[in-house]
Amino acid sequence: MSRTFVGMPVFPPPTHPAFPEAARDAVHNHTLRSNLRHATHTIRAKRARAVAELSDWDRLREAGRLIKDHTLRHLDRYLVQLEESVTAAGGTVHWAVDAAEANRIVAELVKATGESEVVKVKSMATQEIGLNEALLEEGIRAYETDLAELIVQLGNDRPSHILVPAIHRNRGEIRDIFRTEMGAWGRPAPDGLTDTPAELAEAARLHLREKFLRAKVGISGANFMVAETGTLVVVESEGNGRMCLTLPETLISVVGIEKTVPTWQDLEVFLQTLPRSSTAERMNPYTSMWTGTTDEDGPRAFHLVLLDNGRTDALADQVGRQALRCIRCSACLNVCPVYERAGGHAYGSVYPGPIGAILSPQLRGTASEIDASLPYASSLCGACYEVCPVAIDIPEVLVHLRERVVEGGVAVRQGNKVVLKPAKGHAAERAAMRAARWAFSHPGALRTGQRLASRTRRLHPRTLPGPGRAWSATRDLPAAPAEPFRDWWQRTRGGKDGAK
């Protein structure tokens, strides 16, 4: 059976279990829990220190929010301006409505060069559209060159984090993957490779060197695109980005339309907030900025593929559109207690964690089981909002998307206005919510219920049947009191009668 991607792949295709089921295994996997705990706690403390160095952090955060919001509110104008600037600087701009179109454009551009392999800079957009798989179907092999992406690719694994896709792997597991898999992809791992991070990094350096040096086509995403100048920016650490952006003859960048910022000066905000939020550094080791092509320096041909793939659907939602401010720093993942315990794979998307929980159901819609469950994958603790460098109120959007799931209503899907039906599987909950609302609108009824609970308290079981088991499997129930507060209040006139 052949399958065509019309949007973002829900993987592993074609279906993914709902979040609670997907998270269950992770919660009970001790190695995974310990890997995630170690990594996220390490980076949390570092981020807090890096942010505390800037006394104007709140103002930078607010400026970032305002710049991104303004750009989104006038995105049509800025995209046209960006296209003009890039074209004037010697680049070629392509527009892709969805994943299938973007993949087709890239495959054709690669084929036109006569090459059958490409080197890739880590890019969320190309992960989102499943570019590597699409290129492989066209006989083109894509080599991931970011260390974590390499670990994922060699391990035939799935990414579980935005910044560090192999965060679920510890050093020992990485060594094992390098030892067994590198040979099939090129230069094998050195003999006697140990699990020290420095040796693992060296093994990756040697393995990828030959690929960089012979590559004729590079593929990247971008962190920012400046409309007024046509400049693209890639922020990285290892130098693999620089290799892919400067050594090949042809460079193809696939970038979501929301990555646009109006002016060169706007970079002064994000180049301060992004590194500190993501890797907790004052500045990441390498940032490359290029504007079209430069004579005798770097690629001779530059193609920019502007990607929609659901972004305009999110843009149409006045509450949800703030998710498009995201600069993919991962701070919300690193601070999230749910992510820490459920792991990235449970989110069934290349965008895991809190941002994924609001982005995936907007980019893909809420029709699938996983997407309908993602808005609930949060205790609404608000830690994500607190660390977000562009102040995305993730809890607000989560609640908004919960409403879309249970109430349905008007939404935009693939550019068309549709009326969504309430999701299946919430009927009992809906009835319970209505009953509770009715009781809470009738204080007398509430009181009857409370008294009933108090009077039957000796009969209450320690564990509950049905949906209540979800509580009582791991937690004891509170004992019902002898009388509700309001009865005491009335009986004693607020304690004035001295009765206890």
Next chain:
Amino acid sequence: MRVALFLTCVNDTLYPDTGRAVVKLLTRLGVEVDFPMAQTCCGQAHYNTGYRHEAEPLARHFSDVFGEYEAIVTPSGSCGAMIRELYPRMGERARAEGRGDTLAAVLAPVVPKTYELTEFLVDVLGVTDVGACYPHKVTYHPTCHGLRGLGLGDRPRRLLQAVEGLELVELPGAEECCGFGGTFALKNADVSAAMGADKVRNAESTGAEVLCAADNSCLMHIGGTMTRLAVGMRPVHIAEILASTEEETAV
């Protein structure tokens, strides 16, 4: 000063001791407390689960019941945050849905005069030493909506530090969510339970007898986990600690 106690439906039904403690504490501090009998629920569980439209009548009802008081005090960070943060948002959403300004106007009066208990004590009454005595080793868990929603900051700690006989010990990972999260505790029970267990282990590591918080919903989850894990600690609402006096402890 005439103050209405918004106890919350959870406390009214399951934790009347907390309500009695608030009344005792505020009365001791010279505040005249009323408990409007028509009060029910702020609508938080509805709103946060995606039933905003079901929450609206509850919010209107809340405003009807409490609109005339000078101040509304609630011993719950999350219900306080519901009224202060989310009632205005409900008004905005109704406006965006083309239903005009009515809901916003109905809800507006209660928003600025709703206080979480520790806020009311420190900011309105201006006290940190409430004359309490509680000779126990206590660790404090700042609940998420109090911490990040209302911005309670160090108010609860300052109140606890002023309690005679109380030894306050720092909770490792204090600011991390306990995993309750309302219907999250049921919908994502595995993750919720794992978060709860980690919170309880951290609390246990402090050697405290009591884990204190300013929200009984979170304490219900933490306490239920404590007894299930057979940890020799008990959850206590901050109002009950602040209401305790020497006479009682002598008994």
Next chain:
Amino acid sequence: MSSRERILGRVRRALADVPPDDTPYEQVVRRDYLREHGERTVEQTVELLAENLADYRAVVHRCTEAELPSLVARLLADRKAGSVLVPSGLEAGWLAQADVSRVADRTESTPDDLDRVDSVVTACAVAIAETGTIVLDGGPDQGRRRISLVPDHHICVVRVPQQVVASVPQALERLAPARPLTWISGPSATSDIELDRVEGVHGPRTLEVLLVN
């Protein structure tokens, strides 16, 4: 309809709620954040640059213009470098005392050719104290982007204090967007193994920054 028209149409429909007289860019973006963090003398700013470069494992040397040729020669000798890449506009005097074969930065060189060269010496466009960053803009004394990438040893000369700014906003003011820019903060590094930083991946594993008065 082209995909371009389709996407722009979707964007415009999605933004139907945005009024035509929406607040313009100049008024909406408040730039009330700091142009630099803290007040420092020129010398203190240079000190901070040196500290932050070293913090991310760049090797920092300070010298006078007159001492520069001997310092460069010594650093290359210490590495036992046999060859060094030289941008076309590099000041000739800088390498005057170095006993190494010079490789010109030429269009015809293949990446493999560059991979056989031991070291590279470049100037820079600007350096940022607060972040410990040097920025190369492809000027004649810096050469093509790839020459400071492929060799494993990069010596970068910063003229102090004139090339040093305090902050990122000040650096952007000095840079020309149309030029290909490379911002370098320490040697290449990765945080991909357990989110712990390790220096030395694909870019030069040794970065030596010479602050020249």
